[in-house]
Amino acid sequence: MKAVKEIVRALGGAISLCACLLGATPASAESGVVPNAIRLGQSAPLSGPLADLGTEYRDGALAYFKWLNSKGGVHGRRIELVTLDDGYVVERTVDNARKLLDADATFAFFGMFGSANYAALMPLIGERAMPSFAPYTGADELRAKPSPTTFWLRASYGDETEKIVDQLTTLGIDRIAVFYQNDTFGLAGLSGVEKALKKRKLGVLATGVYDKTKNDVGEAVKSIGTADPQAVVMISTYKPTAAFIKQMRLAGRMPQFFALSVVGYKTLQAELGAEAAGIAISQVVPYPWSGATPLVREFEALPKEFLPKAGVTYTTFEGYIAAKVFAEALRRAGPQLTRERLLFALESMRPYDSGGFSVGYGPGDRLGSRFAEVTIVGSGGRLMR
Template sequence: MKKLNRWFATFALTALSFGAQAQLLVGQTAGFTGPVGAGVKETTDGAKLYIEAVNAKGGVNGQKIELISLDDKFDPKQAGENARKLIEEQNVLALFLTRGTPHTEAILPHLDKHNVPLVGPSTGAMVLHLPVQKHVFNVRATYQREAEKAVAHLNSMGITRIAIVHADDSFGADGVAGAQKGLIAAKLQPSVLEKINRAKPDFGPITPKIVQTNTQAVIMVASGQAVVDGIKAFRAAGSAAQIVTLSNNASGGFIKSLGDNARGVIVTQVFPYERSIAFAFAMVKEAQEMAKAKGASDISPAMLEGFAAAKVLVEGLRRAGPKPTREKIQAALEGIRKLDLGGLEVSYSTEDHTGLDFADLSIIGTDGRFRR
């Protein structure tokens, strides 16, 4: 009887060990609360759409993916600490879908120290593209690409007095660099160029300048609530300037936070039209069908970003084999060539972790939705 009990104990311990190994642990740190909370939730929901569909079919190489998400409250220091915990204490195989430029920069030392790949950071910062960050695998296009396209679009409409208002951080500087490229190409100078504190923006000193220069359009390189507050201040002062912001604000939550000021705001996009039916990319159709199966009536651009990033993550895990390690996933990702995400291809190598180059423009319509 004692031998039988010992056998059962050994069997249970072995089963427990096997069960633990059968989970593919992936870590995420992002601002689930704070100024970007709505967008973070939507991006993560999009990723979960795909991950849960993969798990429902048995996972990757017979192992299910477990996403461990920590809230960094959109604080770079907390993002770095969360990354350390996920890597050193939770022993995740990879990090995934971080949010914010300075926040992702705070994570880089932990990636390099432990050879952990990061897939699909939700930021288009050029600092994550050039020079190549060994452990960062970008999926979405850069902010510079978006901002440059936005200026070109405004100039094509005959708009010449263009202001740039940006967060005083690496994200803001990156967006300004792209906008300046567009302005130089159009042989223009910004009518106003001002920075705002990322945590506590004050539009008091900036608003009169927007009005006095009779600015026709304002490109706002900042996160959710700061853009909302800026638009409110400009409108209250009588400015009717066209507002343009970048894809970090391409969420349904951002539209809701704008309230009555939403209509007509231009938001750049880095994925195809999420509500297209007749001419939809295969990835869009796939996401629409999965969302419908979950009872969701619609998907947002932010959800598409998470969905695409999840497809890259899953492919990396699949190629890493039945016993993946951080090193194997790194090598697997760098071996991806022309991976079809559903109408968009992504490739990586040891010299190129750029990802996609897709950029487009949308405008918020009277129905409170993005239109293209």
């Protein structure tokens, strides 16, 4: 194991695990793997400002894992997902990760949440050469860091903001402001908008920032409202997003509002009610309703006992997709499961079509998907493409 870790560190993004595997003897007691189970670990916000997102993502993943376990699992092993609540607090995320590694004997991380949270985890992940699949963050700067054992699934915030800016500028809208959270997440989204506009020889009209620990958006409303933008891209969670929209409208400002996928459509709509109509939200997985793809039909057809409590949402669907892709990697890794075999299996998935949503990895390529599209909340509260 020590030799493999040294190879992983030395080669960075271009892992050459094949040579390691050919000369390795399968481990009989890989951490988190027993004859009848594989234990995955997740730290996610089951409380706090992103509780709905964390719960829905976990439950979407569990829906697939439970269904798969009912069919015998992967090579005769059940998949167990241990999720610890971090409340979207960075320090708790790190503490949870250490517990999952040391006390809970976790085979791999799955769906770890938050940009700043994951940034704080990356040194530990590198130190332990720990497989980490589908972190719930789109921060481009994290993708740029060498982390050969991290495999992303969702598109980056740069991909989302590029799609938004492309749509706006195609419509002739170029007075674009940015409302953002004062952390890794917010700065990543702001950078994405700036790069997309610069590509079109444009710049950000105005910015407004808020402290995520206070959610006071008053100053942001003043700075952005004064500039009178045609559109505002919001890099924010649902409560400050809703407060910002309400206060902008009270101030007589009626720009087009665009939010990123992590805002959570259902929670935002619940917070705004009828005022949510007309808000655009970028998405990083396909439309999850109306049998739009084979993958959607598969999700909708799950037995009731496996379906997430929240039902079908973009977030439960993303969790379901992540679980399906990861289970396919476990299948390809074979019955003599080790972390090294899993990493090699993931790296060899180029591409994999899960039923209307394709992901692909390779040597030095950990990005998975760059799919992004823009939806809009209709007058009846339903999302439309």
